[in-house]
Amino acid sequence: MTSHSKPAVRTDSVRKIFKSGDQTVAAVDGVTLEIHRGEFAAIAGPSGSGKTTLLNLIGALDEPDEGKVWIDDTEITTLSRGQRADLRKDKIGFIFQSYNLIEVLSALENAEFVLLLQGVPPSERRRRVTEMFKKIGLEGLENRRPHQLSGGQQQRVAIARAIVASPSLVLADEPTANLDSATGAALLDVMQELNQEIGTTFVFSTHDPRVMDRASRLIRLVDGKIEDDH
Amino acid sequence: MRFNVFRMSWRNLWRHPRRTFLTALAFAIGVFLLITSLGLGDGMHEKMIDTGIRMGSGHIVIEPEGARDTIGEQLYLSKENTSAAEQVLASAGIRGEVRGSAPRLLASGLLSSAANSTGVQVIGAIPEREANIALLPEKITKGTFLEREGRTPPALIGSGLAEKLDVDIGSKVVLMTQAGSEIQSQLLRVRGIFSTGMEQVDQRLVSVRLEDLQAVVQRPGAISHLAVFLNDSLRTPALRAEIDRELTTLAEGPAPSVLSWRQAMPELDEFIIIDDAGNYLFNGVLLFMVTLGVLNTILMAVLERKREFSLLLCLGMHPWQITTMVIVESMMLTALGAGAGLAMGWGTHAYFAKYGLDLTSLMDQSFSVAGVSVDAMVYSYLYPGRIEWTLSFVAFLGFAASLYPALRAARTDPTEATRG
Numbered sequence: 001m002t003s004h005s006k007p008a009v010r011t012d013s014v015r016k017i018f019k020s021g022d023q024t025v026a027a028v029d030g031v032t033l034e035i036h037r038g039e040f041a042a043i044a045g046p047s048g049s050g051k052t053t054l055l056n057l058i059g060a061l062d063e064p065d066e067g068k069v070w071i072d073d074t075e076i077t078t079l080s081r082g083q084r085a086d087l088r089k090d091k092i093g094f095i096f097q098s099y100n101l102i103e104v105l106s107a108l109e110n111a112e113f114v115l116l117l118q119g120v121p122p123s124e125r126r127r128r129v130t131e132m133f134k135k136i137g138l139e140g141l142e143n144r145r146p147h148q149l150s151g152g153q154q155q156r157v158a159i160a161r162a163i164v165a166s167p168s169l170v171l172a173d174e175p176t177a178n179l180d181s182a183t184g185a186a187l188l189d190v191m192q193e194l195n196q197e198i199g200t201t202f203v204f205s206t207h208d209p210r211v212m213d214r215a216s217r218l219i220r221l222v223d224g225k226i227e228d229d230h
Numbered sequence: 231m232r233f234n235v236f237r238m239s240w241r242n243l244w245r246h247p248r249r250t251f252l253t254a255l256a257f258a259i260g261v262f263l264l265i266t267s268l269g270l271g272d273g274m275h276e277k278m279i280d281t282g283i284r285m286g287s288g289h290i291v292i293e294p295e296g297a298r299d300t301i302g303e304q305l306y307l308s309k310e311n312t313s314a315a316e317q318v319l320a321s322a323g324i325r326g327e328v329r330g331s332a333p334r335l336l337a338s339g340l341l342s343s344a345a346n347s348t349g350v351q352v353i354g355a356i357p358e359r360e361a362n363i364a365l366l367p368e369k370i371t372k373g374t375f376l377e378r379e380g381r382t383p384p385a386l387i388g389s390g391l392a393e394k395l396d397v398d399i400g401s402k403v404v405l406m407t408q409a410g411s412e413i414q415s416q417l418l419r420v421r422g423i424f425s426t427g428m429e430q431v432d433q434r435l436v437s438v439r440l441e442d443l444q445a446v447v448q449r450p451g452a453i454s455h456l457a458v459f460l461n462d463s464l465r466t467p468a469l470r471a472e473i474d475r476e477l478t479t480l481a482e483g484p485a486p487s488v489l490s491w492r493q494a495m496p497e498l499d500e501f502i503i504i505d506d507a508g509n510y511l512f513n514g515v516l517l518f519m520v521t522l523g524v525l526n527t528i529l530m531a532v533l534e535r536k537r538e539f540s541l542l543l544c545l546g547m548h549p550w551q552i553t554t555m556v557i558v559e560s561m562m563l564t565a566l567g568a569g570a571g572l573a574m575g576w577g578t579h580a581y582f583a584k585y586g587l588d589l590t591s592l593m594d595q596s597f598s599v600a601g602v603s604v605d606a607m608v609y610s611y612l613y614p615g616r617i618e619w620t621l622s623f624v625a626f627l628g629f630a631a632s633l634y635p636a637l638r639a640a641r642t643d644p645t646e647a648t649r650g
Binding site: 052055056059061062081082085086087088089090094096097100102103104105113114116117118161173 | 234238241242244245537538541542543544545546547548549550644645647648649
């Protein structure tokens, strides 16, 4: 962890309100935090504490009702939809709880998808994805479609997709929730390795104590507010 | 767009092969029905035009100016203008496009036999110039086409007329007609009987040799019009204009009128326009229904794929790229359906073009519309550009059907993908 480096993510009094009938609920309620480059940070908390909403706001998937969010030096709350799409493509990698691979593409094509959007030439794409597959133990599975892979393998492909474009930030929403403990642990090993080797910033949400133990920083959310950050 | 939208769209199509097949089939049936109905419609119109032209005054008619505005008075083309018209038709630019031309003299009169008498329309024609272009020689059921035998002038009469006058081949009939202020009569011998299927024609038309009729009406060398038959009916407007231009410079006195068949047979023209409009409306409704079905399928597919679109947005795809992807999928689906429909439609068109569609079980052997006989055997024919028009129209519908679902897909909430 490089706590004195420039922040990769910064939020300032971020608030997100959801309305349900006459009731309004602040899913994220005035969160201010800084996550520095190279951190392996976990956002923890019970269900409904606002973990996913906070990740969505950091990932430029959603807009806060109040407050500001920066990725590197870019204030994302002022960006248009298209600019936010570009920012996600160029700076953020996503890992989802339910893998979210594209059914019609092979493992290799899924992994190179972001590179494809970035316009990286085919030979370079292949080289980077093949290297990544070797690193995370997916060699030989390149041509399989998602339904031909196990849950753990699918999540590895999702990690490869998130990492291979060298984003400055990877956001992972409960990445091990659908995996058995052994597979989950192996996957965390991979993520931790990449964090240490490449220096990619990881921010993930979790309520699994085994995952929290791996984090270099733990941010606890309760009712949308930071209760603890250490 | 730097990623291969076509490959991804193509694969997306085959995620649900049955749905893709059924949706493409809807388009295929639409295109098939459209091509088949256009082919039969065009075929019937072409046949009607051909019949009208060959029974009437050709693709283009050259006649005295004001001939259609006078009632009771017969106008004739002067010898000079007839020869100017023949000269124009023989000119280098026009000759190759003309299948033939036939000078004709028209008169009305009374035809009598020993048994009966009736009013008739008489056409004086040159048999050699009518052969291969006019329809009457082909409709002869008995005898010959104005072949001269003996001294009595030959006559070709309709079957209804023969029945009415109770005459047959070899019978004598007398034609009485007006020649200036006098009434002239001429003995004729029936040498041929025709049957067109058009009651009006079969009961009222008599054809005699041009020189015989000119002698009866005491107008040597006079003709009422020159009927011009072209190799390609679609060239009619251009050639009419060209002949008109050339003739205006060559004519002596008032230039003759040069009319296209549309101007000469306005009822037929109007019938075809109205019938075409009806066909377009029917086909439009049919394709509109198909499009609604396709729109519904695409929309359902898009709604089912909200999570996927959301994922693509998360990964950095632009909303417009998603719009493009859905439109490309829809256009591929349209192309598949249109291709299959084109193959089916073309096959049916080729079959009916060769063997015809026999409608005799639904109607008489032939019937008359706008004064023209229509055969109950319809042969498919497609005017040039029909296929291109059909495919463009279907492509437009495919695009239109995809637009709303595509825009809807682009508006997907990207947080959808993060919901467990």
